[in-house]
Amino acid sequence: MTHAAHPSPPPSEGLRIDWTRCTGRGVCAELLPELLDRDDWGYPLPREDGVAPRGSSAAPGRGGGIPVPRARRRDAREAVRLCPRLALRLEHS
């Protein structure tokens, strides 16, 4: 896909976590270390220095999800595909 195929800017994407499925296996944090840290119990946590401030409406679980920069989209898709609990989704916002 080339930029010529995108005359308008592509929609932004957000990573959304289904907390009822997530068991903190950590695959997503391993694949997206720039975006995700792990909390005290191993569950994915958006990095404070990342694009999604913790506790904002962009926090995972509700709302728009964790914004994924263009450069990380391939890794984000990989994380969605490899999550052993199928707890991740990429959503267009």
Place this chain on the structure above:
Amino acid sequence: MTVLDPTTRRAGLLDAAEPDPDAHRGRHGPLPEIDLVTELQRAGLTGRGGAAFPVWRKLAAVSPRTTGSAGPSTRSTFARRRAAAATGPVLVANGAEGEPRSAKDRTLLTHGPHLVLDGLEAAARAVGARRCVLLAHPDVVERVRPAAAERGIAVVAGDGGFLDGEETAAVARIEGRPPVPADKTRRLVERGIAVLNVETLAHIGLVARRGADWFRSAGTADEPGTMLVTGPGGVGEVELGTPLPEVLGEVRGPVLVGGFHGAWLAPGEVLRARLSRESLREFGAAPGAGVLHVPAPGRCGLVETAEITTFLAGASARQCGPCRNGLPALADLLHRLAAGHPHTAPEIARISALLTGRGACHHPDGTVRLVRSALRVFATDVDAHLRGGCLATGQSSPPHAEAPR
């Protein structure tokens, strides 16, 4: 439970409630045919279960008859409307009342069940509902069964648990699944399901008969009408915008506003606060489902908060990791804080930040709101506890502990 005299200037819900079906029909007559969704939009009635969502929007969202006035038309709106039109929406009357300090829904279902059922029937007619279900707290479920059966409304007994009334948990119970909150990927209205608190429905029952102007004759311009409140003296009906001291009567001291997911107000704040979202916002609080909890005289607010947090940790559905792990950790820290352990408050702040926005439902966020408000309102008392004292009990405080800081 005590039912208090309403403070409202106009006769409202508690006045209109008739437990006997014939007396109810004789007094109120049949439900008139009106454009209910438009009337509710004019009335400005918001949900009385805690979230204060505009009721007309919720009904419009599940109504296959609505033509897009409820919000921007999107692909999902279209698909949802098509699906809802095919099967008809489902309306759920939520009388689960899981909030431990709330008694207003049970009071209403006991004293005025027909008013609730009128509202359900009027709403069902307005949206062309194919099914109505009443979820009732176990204390009152047998009392409402005959009245509901008379109108062909199914009744499901809740378990009285804290999360029972969370709307996706309520729907799961009705559908025969384990009653726990669901991930919000697909909103309930997209499935054609609207969950409405029983008090909200009783207001609908009156708006359907008396109209929007009557409803707006109480309350404020932005937050019209009345709401039921469970306070230190029992259940009462209060106009939105009423000063809190007027609602509380002689009671003084810190007040937990909005229930266990609510926020503490300091005694001085209580004196200038009103029962409205606009007034309470300044203190990080909201009327919620109308719970005003006042600790017993001499009771320590920090100990009270620690015990409530322990209760909330136990009430977790244990589905989401941050809630399952974080709430017990938070409760433990609060007990340590109340016991005077040093360096506890920063750790409470850190764990609180870990929980915000990280769950399928509002339970971690609501708990964090309570805890943060306690640290703010009882900040001076935290220092007293660190020195082995307590401002509320006056227990073994060194002389300087009560000095203004």
